[in-house]
Structures are given as structure tokens and as C-alpha cells.
């Protein structure tokens with residue numbers, strides 16, 4: 616070991632010698648010819664080499680530590696990526712909900728929303744006080760009816776009644792008595808219908824907007840309020856054919872208990888469906 620250091624010391628000396636030859640030629644030569652000076656120099660170089668060795672060792676261990684840290688970080692990133700992809704995959708149960716897009720056969724076209732089914736809007740009869748209140752989205756492919764034999768000695772008239780739906784307005788592409796389609800949409804978010812708005816709150820994404828709808832204010836059959844798409848469709852072959860059923864009317868404001876302004880009396884109410 617000492618021999619190697621000695622030899623490399625000489626190599627360094629010769630290298631330095633060549634470098635400095637032109638500058639301080641004479642004095643250096645004097646020094647190198649003096650055995651005492653060479654001893655001193657060698658000792659100095661040995662010390663330096665030792666310190667370089669120590670430095671190299673500590674740098675090497677630092678690099679090793681950094682590599683270890685990087686490996687740990689890489690595995691953390693991999694775990695997070697897996698978690699993200701699992702969350703993305705598992706959107707069936709995690710933070711998803713459904714809503715009905717009234718008046719349309721399709722859902723909004725983005726990567727977060729999918730059509731569950733489309734159907735024919737329906738509900739109770741507009742002029743009957745009973746049965747259900749809410750609008751239903753009835754699928755186009757219903758399963759078999761429950762056999763009559765299962766209702767034991769029950770009168771057929773002891774029942775609610777289910778009808779389809781018609782528009783009671785001429786609005787954009789739809790006319791009075793056209794049949795109302797609907798689409799059940801699933802979105803990876805929570806969903807909110809806001810009456811009186813056409814736009815969504817900050818950070819919410821619009822699913823659709825349109826015109827607030829309900830049954831007629833003075834018919835016996837009430838309904839819930841729903842948001843009818845602003846660009847509604849109708850079911851082919853039903854144009855202006857009057858069968859009644861559950862009806863879609865537009866909704867107008869009445870000031871008083873309703874704050875005006877900001878609301879304006881006797882105006883058509885917009886609505887929006889938002890997701891976040």
C-alpha cells in the first residue's frame with residue numbers, strides 16, 4: 616500500500632513538475648534535487664491522498680444514502696399510482712351518483728358520465744289527485760309484468776296508475792303533446808339540481824341546464840320539480856299526439872314570499888344540474 620502511494624506520489628510530482636517547468640523552473644529543480652524536500656513533499660502528498668480517500672468514502676456513502684432514499688420514494692410513488700388507479704377503477708362505489716336528464720336520450724359527453732339507460736318519462740295521471748307525485752324514467756326494455764295470480768283477490772282498481780309523459784309547451788324542438796324521453800346518467804361525483812340557475816357554482820361541472828318543469832299549478836295531480844333539458848328531444852312517432860298522462864309544464868315565478876329582486880315576477884325559471 617505504501618509503495619503504491621509512493622509511486623503515485625512520484626507520478627503527481629512529475630506531473631506538477633512538467634506543469635510548472637516553464638514558470639519557476641530553477642527553484643523547483645533545486646527542490647526536487649534535495650532529498651529532504653522530497654521527503655517533505657511525499658509526506659504532504661500522502662496526507663492529501665489520505666484525506667481524498669476519506670472524502671471519497673464519505674461521498675460514496677452519501678451517494679448510497681441518496682440512492683436508498685430515491686428507491687424508497689420510487690416505491691411510494693408506485694404505491695400512490697396504484698391507489699389512484701384503484702380509486703379510478705372503483706368509481707362504482709366511490710363517490711358516484713345518478714340523476715335523470717329529463718327530455719334527452721343521452722348523457723353529457725365527458726369522461727366522468729355514462730348512460731345507465733334511456734327511457735320514456737312517466738308517472739301518474741295529471742288529473743288524478745292520487746298515485747305518485749314524482750316523474751319516473753321508465754326504461755324502454757321493461758321486464759315481464761308480475762303475474763296477476765300473485766295478487767290474491769285484490770281488485771284491479773285498488774291501484775295507482777302509471778302513464779307516460781307529454782310536454783305541455785312549445786319550446787325549441789318540442790311541441791305540445793310530444794312524448795318526453797329521459798336518460799339515467801351515472802357520474803363519478805355528487806349531483807345537484809339548482810333551480811333558478813343556468814350555471815354551476817365554482818368547481819362544479821355542468822351536466823345540463825334547461826327549464827324548470829312540473830305539473831300544472833291547478834291540476835289535482837302534483838309532481839316534483841325537475842330540470843327539463845334546454846335542448847329537449849321527443850320520442851319519434853309521437854309528435855303532437857295527445858294521450859296525456861304525466862305532464863311537463865314550464866314553471867313561472869310569483870313574487871311575494873319569493874324575493875324580488877333578485878327574482879322577477881312571472882318569469883320562466885331556468886335550472887341546472889351540476890356535479891362535483
Ligand SMILES: *[C@@H]1O[C@H](CO)[C@@H](O)[C@H](O)[C@H]1NC(C)=O
Pocket residue numbers: 697700701704
Ligand atoms: C384498473 O383497471 C385497469 C384496466 O381496466 C387495470 O389494468 C388495472 O390493473 C386496474 N388497477 C387496479 C389497481 O385495480
Ligand SMILES: *[C@@H]1O[C@H](CO)[C@@H](O)[C@H](O)[C@H]1NC(C)=O
Pocket residue numbers: 724725726
Ligand atoms: C377524455 O379522456 C381522454 C384521455 O384521457 C382525453 O384525451 C379527452 O380529452 C377526454 N375527454 C373529455 C371530454 O374530457
Ligand SMILES: *[C@@H]1O[C@H](CO)[C@@H](O)[C@H](O)[C@H]1NC(C)=O
Pocket residue numbers: 869870871880881
Ligand atoms: C306577478 O305576476 C302575476 C301574473 O301577471 C300577477 O298576477 C301577480 O299579481 C304578480 N305579483 C306581483 C307581486 O307582482
